[in-house]
Amino acid sequence: MRVVVLGAAAGGGVPQWNCNCDICRAARGSQPELQATQASIAVSADNEHWFLVNASPDLRQQLIATPQLHPKAGHLRHSPIAGVILTNGEVDAVAGLLSLREGWPFTVYAHQRVLSVLKSNSIFNVLDEKRVRRMPIEIGAAFEPRLPDGSPSGLEILPFAAPGKRAWYLEGTAHPDGDDDEPGDTLGLRIADKASGEHLYFLAACAALTLDLRQRLQGAPLVFFDGTLWRDDEMIAVGLGGKTGQRMGHMSMSGEGGAMAAFADLGIRRKIFLHINNSNPAWLPDSAERAAVERAGWQIPSDGTEITF
Numbered sequence: 602m603r604v605v606v607l608g609a610a611a612g613g614g615v616p617q618w619n620c621n622c623d624i625c626r627a628a629r630g631s632q633p634e635l636q637a638t639q640a641s642i643a644v645s646a647d648n649e650h651w652f653l654v655n656a657s658p659d660l661r662q663q664l665i666a667t668p669q670l671h672p673k674a675g676h677l678r679h680s681p682i683a684g685v686i687l688t689n690g691e692v693d694a695v696a697g698l699l700s701l702r703e704g705w706p707f708t709v710y711a712h713q714r715v716l717s718v719l720k721s722n723s724i725f726n727v728l729d730e731k732r733v734r735r736m737p738i739e740i741g742a743a744f745e746p747r748l749p750d751g752s753p754s755g756l757e758i759l760p761f762a763a764p765g766k767r768a769w770y771l772e773g774t775a776h777p778d779g780d781d782d783e784p785g786d787t788l789g790l791r792i793a794d795k796a797s798g799e800h801l802y803f804l805a806a807c808a809a810l811t812l813d814l815r816q817r818l819q820g821a822p823l824v825f826f827d828g829t830l831w832r833d834d835e836m837i838a839v840g841l842g843g844k845t846g847q848r849m850g851h852m853s854m855s856g857e858g859g860a861m862a863a864f865a866d867l868g869i870r871r872k873i874f875l876h877i878n879n880s881n882p883a884w885l886p887d888s889a890e891r892a893a894v895e896r897a898g899w900q901i902p903s904d905g906t907e908i909t910f
Contacts (some may be wrong), residue, residue: 602756602794603645604801604823605670606906607653607663611829611878612693614659624884635884638904639693640805640876642825643670643682646755646794650683651750654803660697660899666905678837680705684746686738686758687711688788689806689876690718690768693876702727708734709764712760712785717778718768740784745795759791761817764808766850787850789814792800793853799910801825805876807849810863821867822910826860827851828874828901831881831885831890839880851876854883854894861897871908873900 608614616638618627628635639657651670657663664670672679684707687694695718698709709728716735719725738744743759765787768777778785788806793800801823807814818824829851836842838899852872853859864872874894877883883890883901894901 602792602797602799602801602910603648603669604908605643605651605667606873606875606902606904606908607641607643607667608657608659608904609875609877609902609906610637610639611876612639612691613879614639615877615879616870617879620841620879622841622880624882625879627885634903636904637877639736641697642875643667644756644792645669645681646796649681650754651681651684652683652746652754652756654792655688656685656697656701657693658696661700663697663904664700669907678703678705680707682707683748683754684708684710686746686790687715688760688763688790688803689765689786690715690771691806692768692770694716694805695719696801698725698728701733704729704732706732708736708747708749710736710738710744710746710758714767714776714778714783714785717776718771721777737840739870740788742792755795757793757795759790759793760788763787763789763804763806763814764811765806769849786800789815806850806853808847809852809858809862815867818864818867818869820846821870823871823873823908824864824869825873825875826864828854828860828877828881828883828899829857830878831883835878835880841880854881854899855890861894862898865897871900872898873902875883875902877901882910883898 638659789804
C-alpha cells in the first residue's frame with residue numbers, strides 16, 4: 602500500500618491568505634519550506650488507481666504537485682483518481698470536489714449525513730451523478746471501494762465514529778439530514794491493503810481519545826491524527842480567534858489531555874500529525890514545540906511525503 606500526503610495544514614493552509622502571524626509571515630518570506638496545503642492524503646493498493654481521503658480546497662494545486670496523480674501518457678483525458686472518501690463535511694474536506702468537475706468518472710464515499718450536506722447545496726450538482734456516483738457508507742461497516750469499471754481496488758475501508766461536531770457553517774441551523782444527535786458528521790477510517798493486511802488509521806478531526814479509540818488504535822502500524830493546535834486556547838492566546846480547540850472539535854497536541862500524552866503508551870509504530878493550523882508553533886523546525894513533538898515520536902510531514910508499506 603502506498604500513501605501520499607497531499608497536504609498537512611488545517612483550513613486556510615500555510616500561509617493563510619489573510620494572516621500575518623509569525624508562521625505565515627515566515628512562510629511568505631524567509632522560510633518558504635513552511636508552506637503547506639490543506640489536509641488530505643491519497644492511498645493506493647496498486648500504485649495505479651488512487652483514492653483521496655478528503656478533497657481540500659487546494660486540491661487542484663495538490664494534483665499538479667503530485668506526479669502519481671497526473672493523467673497517464675497517451676490519453677487525452679485520464680485520471681488515476683478512482684474515488685474520494687469524505688470523513689466530514691467541513692469546507693476544507695469537501696470544497697476540492699468542485700475541482701473534479703471536468704467529466705471523469707469516480708465515486709464519492711461518505712456517511713449519509715455528509716452526503717445530505719452535498720445534496721442540500723446545489724453547487725455540487727456540477728458533479729454529474731451519472732459519472733460521479735455518491736455512495737453512502739455506514740459506521741462499523743467495512744467496504745471495498747471500486748474502480749471506475751467496477752473492479753475491486755484491493756483496499757478495505759472501515760469507517761468509525763470519531764468525537765467531533767458538525768461542520769461549523771451548519772451551526773445554528775437544522776442539519777440537512779434531520780436528527781441533530783445522530784453520529785456520522787465526523788468519521789475516522791481504518792484503511793487496509795487486502796493482500797498484505799497492512800493498515801493505517803486516519804483521524805483528521807478528533808475531539809477526544811475515548812476508550813474505544815484507544816483500544817482501536819493500540820499497536821497500529823501508522824496513524825494520521827488531528828494536530829490542529831498546540832494548546833487548547835491557542836487561537837485566543839495569539840489573538841486569532843475566540844474559540845478553544847475543544848469548541849472547534851479538536852484535541853490539542855500538548856497538555857495532559859493532548860494527543861502526545863494520550864498516545865504515549867499505545868505502541869503505535871508511526872504517528873503523523875495532520876490538519877495543523879497556521880498558528881501552531883510546532884510548524885517551526887527550530888522551536889521547542891517541534892522538539893517536543895519529535896521526542897514524543899511524532900512526525901510533521903511536508904506536502905508530498907510518500908509512505909510505502
